[in-house]
Each structure stands twice: as C-alpha cells, then as structure tokens.
Amino acid sequence: MTLRLYDTATRSVRDFVPREAGKVGVYLCGLTLQAPPHIGHLRSGVNYDVLRRWLLASGFEVTFIRNLTDIDDKILIRAMDQGRPFWSIAYANEQALDAAYRALNVLPPTYEPRATGHVPEMHELIAKLIGTGHAYPATDGSGDVYFDVASWPAYGSLSGQSPDAMQPADDAPERGKRDPRDFALWKGVKPDEPADAYWPSPWGRGRPGWHIECSAMCRRYLGAEFDIHGGGLDLTFPHHENEIAQSQAAGLPFARYWVHHGLVSIAGTKMGKSLGNALDLAYVDSLGVRPVELRYYYAAAHYRSRIDYSEDALREAGVAYRRIEGFVQRAAERVGTGQLGTLPPGFVAAMDDDLNTSAALAVLHETIRDGNTALTAGDDVTVRTALADARAMLDILGLDPLDAVWTGGGRAGDLRDAVDSLVALALEQRAQARARKDWAAADAVRDQLKQAGVVVEDTPQGPRWTIGEQD
Template identity: 85%
Template sequence: MSLRLYDTATRTVRDFVPQEAGKVGVYLCGLTLQAPPHIGHLRSGVNYDVLRRWLLHSGYEVRFIRNLTDIDDKILVKAMEQDRPFWSIAYANEQKLAAAYRALNVLPPTYEPRATGHIPEMHELIARLIAEGHAYPASDGSGDVYFDVASYPAYGALSGQRPEAMQPAGDAPDRGKRDPRDFALWKGVKPDEPADAYWPSPWGRGRPGWHIECSAMCWRYLGAEFDIHGGGLDLIFPHHENEIAQSHAAGLPFARYWVHHGLLSIAGAKMGKSAGNALDLDYVATLGVRPVELRYYYVAAHYRSVIDYSEESLREAAITYRRIEGFVQRAAERVGAGAPGDSPAAIAELPAAFTAAMDDDLNTSAALAVLHEAVRDGNTALTGTDDAAVRAALTRVRSMLALLGVDPLDAAWSGTGQDGELRGVVDALVALALEQRTQARGRKDWAAADAVRDQLKQAGVVVEDTPQGPRWTIGEQH
C-alpha cells in the first residue's frame, strides 16, 4: 500500500503521487509572529513533522519549507501598542517558536523564509496579475493594489463557498475596491502605522498583503508547481482560497495536494491570545508534563481531528507514554538500546499494520494501537528468559516511536543548552540521593532507605529497583 492523503481541494482521500518521482516539495504555512507560540500553534509543527518523517521513511527526498510571517496588520498593532519596532517583536517571537519546536523534537525545515525577505517576488507576482487583468491599483490614491475576485471564476472552490454569499474581505477599507470581496495584494503607506514598515514599489511605498506573501515564497522555494501545501483548517478561507486564486491567475499551477490539520480548542473554543485561553510550553511544564509527552498527546489524535484540550486528557496521555517509555528503558537495560529506531534493521521490523495505518492518511491513532500491542508483547517477553525476543520487541517498538518522533532513547530528548544543563544537575542530585539510599540499605537501615525514596517521590522522582540497580523516572511508576 502506498501513501494516501485527504486532499481538501477534492474532498477525497487519494493516492499521493508526487510531481517528480522520488522527490516531494512541502510548504507549511507557519506562524504570524505577533506573539509567542501557544500549544495550539505547536500542534501544526508536530503534525507536519510526522508527515515529513513518514515521507522520508517512505524513501522520498523532501524539501520542506515552513514560512514565517514577520510583517502584517497584527504585528503592526503590537508594535504600536508596545512602542517597539515591528521587526523586534517578530524576531523575539521567532526565537521563542524555534525553541519550542526544538523542545518538541520537530525537525528543522529545509528553509524557513521570512516574508520581509521576499518583497521582489511579491512585486513580480502582483505585476503579472495586473497585466493579466486580475488585479488593479486602487483609484483612491491610497497606493493599495487589490485582487479582482470576479475575474477568477473558480474562486471559492477550495472552501466550497459561493462568491455571491461571501462577506467583504475586511483587510482594507472598501472605498478603493471595485468589489468588497476583493482582497489586498499591496497596502499603501498609512500615516498612523510605523514609519519603518514600508518598502518602495511600482505603486508607491507600502507593504504586502498577507496572502501574496505565501504565494511568493512557495514560488521562490518550490517552483511554479509543488506537491503539498499544509496548514490549519482555519486557513482554508480566506488565506488558502486567496493563495490559489492569485497563484493560478498569475499562471502558476501551484499545489497538487492541500492538507489541513484540525485545531486544538479549549472548552470548545479556539485557543488564542485574544481569547485569553492560550497555554504555552511553560504552563504545560507546571503540570509535570514533559515536551515528549505533549508531542505524544498531539500524535495520539488523527491530524484532521479536533483536539479539545483538558488537563485530564493531557495527563492521561502522559501516563500512557510513560508506560511505553518504561518498557523501552527496561528492555534497553536488559539487552542494550540497539540501533536507532529508523535504522535499516528497525525498518525491517516495522509491523505491516503500522505501515498500513500510516499510509492511510497518516492514521496515527490506528498506528498507536499497533504500537501498544507491541509493547504488551514486549512486556510479556521481559518476564521470560529469551533475550532475542526482548531485543526484537524493543526494535519494533523503537522503530514505530522514531517515526512518530517520540522514541525515549532519541538524543533529542536528552536536552541541550539550559534544559540539558538542568537535566544534568537533576541527574547528579538524584544520583547522590540514590547513593545514600544504597548505603542505608547496605547498613540494613530500611527506614532511612525508605525515607530517601519517599522524599524523591514527593519531588516527582519515582525509584524502581531493577536487577541492574535502582532506576529513576519523573512521574508515575511505569
């Protein structure tokens, strides 16, 4: 079975056939950098990281582009509110986003372009659209340039909306538009906005509209036609609808597949800063949930499903992951960790049912059911004396975990930088406490030994005695 993906444009799950054999171009609409990322944003990065890992595992060479919107209306509002340069806000939030993705073991993109670095490409596309009669400069002297929605008969096909039923675009005043549904490609300079947020153009000083930014970056890094365009369901309209219209009207075939992920809500409402319900990685850490457990929480749901966040469901996912992690650790202590999870040996051990689930529109829910069965078999093997059976089970489990990005033995989870240094400090302190416990047990001072274990447990460190010596983990007993 080969990979099948749900294509929003055709509303069907269909066979994935790339434009060029053996190579795949993927464009993911990244974040607008007006604020630090919350866990709703981060689901996108993890979902498409799983897609990328599966494409790589399937033998494709993947060019993965994830853009950054570093100039738009929202960022300029923040700049004026905070009396800071817009680029300072965008860069600070870009750094926070990069750190969050590293913490979640999201592979870095092939390239991560910023919108402000691609003004010439935007100018070229806008000029094409004007020349072909699909765009026009506003007649009110504002310097705005608009896409003429009525000139593109297929407008609305992606979202399934009828143009006559659409509301005004709302991205600029209607006074300069021929039709309220027309959307801005270029926005002329405004006296009440930051003076440094503008670039020269054939239509006067101004800045790009949101939608033209992505079309230009897709074109620059993936060419006129590419394989997969991704993003959240909330981007289908108007953002992706407008991308298609302006790109096709400019003569670009554009994306062959449109892949959209479900959103992460809280109490049924979309998570967001404006709603006051945004939770970030730091908050998740206060719950005792590690980044690897948050990533498991994301992949436990099918990428197209809505995740309605609750602390209870997140903690349940963390406990489930710790059971998997416990098997991996015990098996590795007994037979050795072996090769990394995506080694040739591990790929040979990948269960057919897991492969079938992942090829079926990345059905990670079904894939995890196969994983849990393998963990149960592995735990059974651990009760016996057949090391070969334990080793085979460990290889199968690690291969599946690696393809989902949650292999507990992956070096990514050992931490680097400040997090890694903190882990090193914790390791040293726990090792010291365990040595004191071992000495107490040697003296047969069971009360003192139990006291050390209880104090560690109160601090969230669980000690398990194994034939290889005491082993500690953070969280519940496996």
C-alpha cells in the first residue's frame, strides 16, 4: 500500500508522494515558550513522532524540523510580569519541554531551530515581499511592516474562509495598516517592552512577527519546497494561512501537504495555560500514570480526533498498556527477547490509512491475545512469533516495553536504575524471609511494595515486578 494522509489544503485524503524519491522533509510548528508544556502540547510531539517513525519504517530518509518560538508577544508579557529577561523564560521552558519529550520517548528532531537565531533570514523574506508589492512599511513611524492581504487572491484557501468574512488581525494596532486584516511581518520597538527584545533592521529596531518566523526557518532547513507541514488544528488560521500567503507571495512553493492534529480538551474546552485548565506531566505522574502509558493514551486516538481528557480514560489506557507490557515481559522470560518481527498486513494497512493508530492497536491486541493463549498452552514457537511481531508494532508506536528508554538504559529511564536497586533489595529481604518460612515478614514486604505502586508476581523464573495495578 501507499501512505495516504489527510491534507488540510485539499480537504481530502491523498496518496503521499514526496518531492524527492526516498526523502521526506517535515516541519512541525513547535511550542511558543511562554510557559512549560501541558499534555495538550505533548500530544503534538507524540503524534508527529509516530508519523516520523512510520516514514522511516516505510524506507524514507526523513529530515524532521521542529522549531521553537522564543520571541513573541506572550513571552514578552510574561517577562514584564515576572521582571525577568524574556530569553531566560524561553530557555527554562525549552528545558522543560525537552525533558517531557525525553520522558515520552519522542525522538529528537534533525534540527530544532529557535526563532531568535534566524532574524537575518526573516529580513530577507520581508524585503522580497516589499519588493514584489505584497508587503509595506507602515507610514505612521511605528517601524511596523505588514503583509498586504488584498494583494494575495488565494488568501483563505487553507482554512476555507473568505477574506471578506474575516475579523481584523489582532497582532498589531490597526492605525498603521492599509487593511485591518493585514498581519505584522516586523514589529517596531515599543517603549513599554523589554529593551533587549529588539534587533536592527532596514525598517528600524524591532522584532519579527510570529508568522514570518516559521516561513524563514522552513526555507532555511528544508528549502523553497518541502513535503509535510504539521501542527495543531488551532494553527490552521491564522498562523498557517499566513505562512502560506507570505511564503508563496515571496516565490516559494512551500509545503506540499498540510497535516493537522486534533486538540486535547477538558469538558469540551481547549486546554490552555491562559484558561487555567492545563495539566502537565507532573500531574499525570501524581495519578500513578507513567509516561509510557500517557503515550499509549495519545496513540489510542486517531491523530486528527479531539481528545476530551478524563482521568478515567487515562487510567483505562494505563491498564490496557500494562496488559501489553505483561505479555511482552512474560514472553521474553519464556523465549528470550529475540529480534523484532514482521509487521502484520493489517497493521501496515491501518498505518498507511492516514496513520490510523486506533485500528493498528486493534491488530496489536489481537497478536497479544494469540500470544497469551500460546503462553498458556506452552506453544513456544507461537509465543516467539507473537512477541517478535508485537514488538515490531510497538516499536513503530514508540511503546516497546523492552526499549532501553523504558527499561532504564535510555533517555526516559534516568531513575529506573535506582528504583531497580531498591526493589531488588526489598525482594532479597522477602526471599530471605520466605527461605526461613517467615511468611508474615515476606507478605509484609510484598504489601509495602504494593502500597508504593510496585506489584510483585512470582514466576517459575523468580519474582517479577511491575509498576501499577496487576490485571
């Protein structure tokens, strides 16, 4: 089969045909760093990580760019409120984002450019737009430069909106604009904002508008035309609409496919720091839900669907993942870890069908059921095949329980070695109590571990422990 993706620009599922055979360029709009990430932001990282892994498994060489917006109105407001340099806020939140992505086994991007590192490229694009009549410096002395929406007849095509029905762009005062819908490419210096948040430019000291940042970074790392531009559904308008307009007006073919993921909401309301309903990774951890289980929670929903968060649904995802994990661990103890197997045709078909991870997981769970039946029957041949195939599917989804990331030898397992040692010590004490037939002491150790969230299962190969409730 051929990978098919829903393209927002054409509002249809299309066969994916890269610009260059065997190579794919992907640009994901990353976070604006005014605050630490919440689980809505983290869904984006996981969804596009799955896309990237599937492209790699399909034989493509992938250049994956995920930008960081480290200069923006929201960041400056936060800096003034806190009395801190804007760059220190952005950097601290970048560190928090990196840690969260590592915990969720999101592969690092090929490049992760910051907006502040690409101001010269933005100047070049803005100058070209002015030269072709698609942008203009404001005449009010503000130093602002605006994109002329009326000069671009295709404006609104991505979001399906008519320019006549659009509200004014709210990224700058209207006084310097020819048209209220025009959006800022460059923002002149303002006396009430931090003095270090500006750069020299042909139009005076100022800083970039949000939209021109991404166009400049796309061009710098992926060229004039590239394959996939991704981001949240809420970025379709105005951010991505404006990116298309300014990039194509500057002569860049730009993105061939536009892929947008659904949002995470609470009680039907979009999750956001400004709304006071944002939940972060620490909150999820306080529920006893591990990062790998949160990743499964994301994967269980189609990337384009909205996830309406509930604690019950998150816990159910954790239980479902622990069933998978339990089979993998028991099978590995029985037949060895072996190598990754082949991907079942049903799994491949589901992933090629617009990354239908929910259907792909159904194939995985069927394989797990067959493997558990074989374990009970003592059919080691079938167990070995089921384990290998299950791990191949889990690897695509970034969920393989035997991956070093989850077992302590990789990026997400920094504390696992310490936990292993402590649990091993407790299990040794339990074993000594059992050897001297002190059953009360042995049970007390097991109960204490259970209260700490560590479940011990006695197997023919010795005690095995897992985090969470035993199914």
